[in-house]
Amino acid sequence: MTRLLTGEELAGHVRNAVPEAVEVWNDRDVVIRPGDVVDVCSYLKETPGLEFNYLNAISAVDYVEYFEVVYHLTSMIHNHSATLKTRVYGREEASVPSVVNIWHGADLQEREVWDLMGIQFTGHHNLKRVLLWDEFPGHPLRKDFLEEIR
Amino acid sequence: MPLRTEPITINIGPQHPSTHGVFRLRATFDGEVILDVEPVFGYLHRGSEKLAEERTYTQVITLTDRLDYVSSMINNQAYVLACEKLAGVEAPERGMYLRVIAAELQRIASHLVATGFLINDLGAFATPLMYCFREREKILDLFEMLCGARITVTYMRVGGVFQDAPEDFWPALKTFVKEMPIYLDEYEQLLSENEVLLIRTKGVAILSTETAINGSVSGPVLRSTGYPWDLRKADPYELYDRFDFEIPVGERGDNYDRYKVRISEMRQSIRILEQCMQQIEPGLVKTDVPLLLRPPVGEAYAHVESPKGELGFYVVSDGGVSPYRLKIRAPSFINLTILRELVIGLKLADMIVAFGSIDVNMGEVDR
Numbered sequence: 001m002t003r004l005l006t007g008e009e010l011a012g013h014v015r016n017a018v019p020e021a022v023e024v025w026n027d028r029d030v031v032i033r034p035g036d037v038v039d040v041c042s043y044l045k046e047t048p049g050l051e052f053n054y055l056n057a058i059s060a061v062d063y064v065e066y067f068e069v070v071y072h073l074t075s076m077i078h079n080h081s082a083t084l085k086t087r088v089y090g091r092e093e094a095s096v097p098s099v100v101n102i103w104h105g106a107d108l109q110e111r112e113v114w115d116l117m118g119i120q121f122t123g124h125h126n127l128k129r130v131l132l133w134d135e136f137p138g139h140p141l142r143k144d145f146l147e148e149i150r
Numbered sequence: 151m152p153l154r155t156e157p158i159t160i161n162i163g164p165q166h167p168s169t170h171g172v173f174r175l176r177a178t179f180d181g182e183v184i185l186d187v188e189p190v191f192g193y194l195h196r197g198s199e200k201l202a203e204e205r206t207y208t209q210v211i212t213l214t215d216r217l218d219y220v221s222s223m224i225n226n227q228a229y230v231l232a233c234e235k236l237a238g239v240e241a242p243e244r245g246m247y248l249r250v251i252a253a254e255l256q257r258i259a260s261h262l263v264a265t266g267f268l269i270n271d272l273g274a275f276a277t278p279l280m281y282c283f284r285e286r287e288k289i290l291d292l293f294e295m296l297c298g299a300r301i302t303v304t305y306m307r308v309g310g311v312f313q314d315a316p317e318d319f320w321p322a323l324k325t326f327v328k329e330m331p332i333y334l335d336e337y338e339q340l341l342s343e344n345e346v347l348l349i350r351t352k353g354v355a356i357l358s359t360e361t362a363i364n365g366s367v368s369g370p371v372l373r374s375t376g377y378p379w380d381l382r383k384a385d386p387y388e389l390y391d392r393f394d395f396e397i398p399v400g401e402r403g404d405n406y407d408r409y410k411v412r413i414s415e416m417r418q419s420i421r422i423l424e425q426c427m428q429q430i431e432p433g434l435v436k437t438d439v440p441l442l443l444r445p446p447v448g449e450a451y452a453h454v455e456s457p458k459g460e461l462g463f464y465v466v467s468d469g470g471v472s473p474y475r476l477k478i479r480a481p482s483f484i485n486l487t488i489l490r491e492l493v494i495g496l497k498l499a500d501m502i503v504a505f506g507s508i509d510v511n512m513g514e515v516d517r
Binding site: 001002053054055056057059060061062070072076079083103104105106107108109112116130131132133140141145 | 195199200361363379451474483
């Protein structure tokens, strides 16, 4: 059985990487500052005992007030998993550092998030639309998409 | 004097028999050798994630059928598991057994399609494919008995399955389980030692375990590199911890290993089906869950081992009748991350085979 790291455990590890990074945590996940994503992720991947070598999924949720980017991570070595989140405020210039240099598997997933949710990933080498065509107006998974195009 | 050559860019697809749906590749060639490829997706994009936000939890099950349309049962399963996690309900035991039976039958059907089309890509046009479809047809007949539909099944519900299997399902399943290993032997006899298949697949398009894991690759493609990672064992869902089965792995991660892993997995699925038939007992197939489900505010991520890899659903609820957000972690889509590394340096004909051996389904890639 894959063991899900509790928010408390994960928050402890995140603090070891960047002391100020944790914004809030609960029993399942930890929310970190967007600017610390790369440092925290490389720490989680490289540190012996954690070794989150597999990126399951990158999801983005539009909570209107802010966007939440969710990273589901698994360590295939220790068979444990973790849920890491970050919140981005502001709808026009929403951006998060890219983790594509840590996990190559983020490549298409970050492009998908950009395409459908409109969150930029700084440092991504090829950030362009993936499912929709280049001229498509807006980002459809945003909650205000229908008002925007009307 | 050597001839001067120039790189040339060609569009392969979206209308091309070997692209398994509507998949387009912009490939740059030097003669016949691939210098670069860029996959272009989206020809089958229907916005399933957005559509789900406008439908009730039960209605969304019908959308999941249309993702990977050769493994609808397993899509149903992944989605209802996520909803059950979210709503805090659990299916009764008989319901879970029926789900496992449906999922393993679907795995065999999907691997048959994958194998058949791979051989098709190798140039053995249609004949081996029809052999594979002959057995898939029997599985679809079984599905028809279970729920009346063959492809877009919508068999599973939050809290169980839609109805119990009819009386005549069990003898039919028994016959299938008895006959299938013979058919698998037949394929292996025809294919596994076939010289053309060996030359075209052995040592072609080798994928290393490190590249695969770093590229978030899952399923038979990951296991063919020799890494035994199967969510049915690593993170058992439903009743998979009760069954005795093995995880087939490859040796080198080439085209042949990907083909071979699928054949071996079908044999393991049959073992699971046999054990299901022995263990299943009478009882309820569905717990009492309202059709208009309102899960509490929260979120859940559930993943299953689909024939293509890790299929995950991330569901966020705001307490309403439809999901606030539904994210589909589509294995076919993410497995294509490594396509570029895999095919650079190959010849055009080998690239088609390498792509076929990854086994993607465009319904799932584009969603």
